[in-house]
Amino acid sequence: MKVIKTSVKGVLIIEPPVFKDRRGFFMETYRQNRYREYGTDRVFVQDNLSFSVQGTLRGLHFQVRHPQAKLVQVMTGEIFDVAVDIRPGSPTFGKWTGAYLNEENRRQLFVPEGFAHGFCVLSETALFSYKCSDYYAPDDDGGILWSDPDLGIDWPVKEVIVSDKDGKLPCLSELLPEQLYSPENKP
Numbered sequence: 001m002k003v004i005k006t007s008v009k010g011v012l013i014i015e016p017p018v019f020k021d022r023r024g025f026f027m028e029t030y031r032q033n034r035y036r037e038y039g040t041d042r043v044f045v046q047d048n049l050s051f052s053v054q055g056t057l058r059g060l061h062f063q064v065r066h067p068q069a070k071l072v073q074v075m076t077g078e079i080f081d082v083a084v085d086i087r088p089g090s091p092t093f094g095k096w097t098g099a100y101l102n103e104e105n106r107r108q109l110f111v112p113e114g115f116a117h118g119f120c121v122l123s124e125t126a127l128f129s130y131k132c133s134d135y136y137a138p139d140d141d142g143g144i145l146w147s148d149p150d151l152g153i154d155w156p157v158k159e160v161i162v163s164d165k166d167g168k169l170p171c172l173s174e175l176l177p178e179q180l181y182s183p184e185n186k187p
Contacts (some may be wrong), residue, residue, distance in 0.1 A: 003038045006097040009090075010085045011039065011115065013099050014071075014108040027106060029073065030131065040110045042069045044131035049075075051126065052121045057160040059118015060084055060144040060169070067113035068134040069182055077126030078102035079119040080156050084144065085179045086172065087114040094172055096153050105115035116144050136141045141178060143169040 001017040014035075018027045028034075052058065059082065062068075063180070072081060083098040101107050102123070112115050119128065146162065147155070148171040 008092045008097040010112040012110040042133040045130040050128040054124050055161045057120040060116035061117040062142045065141040066137040066141045067136045069113050070111040070130050072130040073108040074101045074105050075127040078124035079126050081109050081119040083111045084116040128160050144172050145169045
């Protein structure tokens with residue numbers, strides 16, 4: 001397994017081994033003891049599957065009291081996946097990193113707690129799977145506007161399709177400290 005560090009500490013690109021032959025391929029998408037060796041030692045409690053059409057942009061989402069580490073990957077299609085550091089006091093606070101994930105490179109992105117997460121779909125459709133280290137809590141749902149000019153995320157799509165909710169999210173600078181990740185904010 002190859003693990004690539006990104007420009008934001010804690011966010012990792014993971015390239016699991018893929019075994020191909022004339023029948024197709026096989027890969028382990030998660031094996032706890034192997035991932036633990038690389039610092040992704042979370043216990044995942046929820047798996048999610050998302051299907052989206054080209055131009056869809058989902059995010060940037062996070063939870064404060066129930067922060068979620070995520071292990072994300074694309075089953076079919078291609079996305080550009082983004083993690084934004086929302087840990088006040090972090091040397092990379094407000095910085096983002098992104099990775100192209102698709103059915104050809106079979107890469108995964110590990111996003112630790114304390115990050116806002118989002119992605120946009122580049123292919124005609126994309127089937128996107130992700131593991132979460134805590135349960136989705138609707139009353140703890142937070143987010144940052146995908147087009148926040150202070151973040152300057154270089155989304156590789158010209159026209160995006162966003163939900164009404166995602167289109168009305170605040171910019172990072174508009175959030176109060178208690179609306180951001182902190183180990184003290186957990187119940």
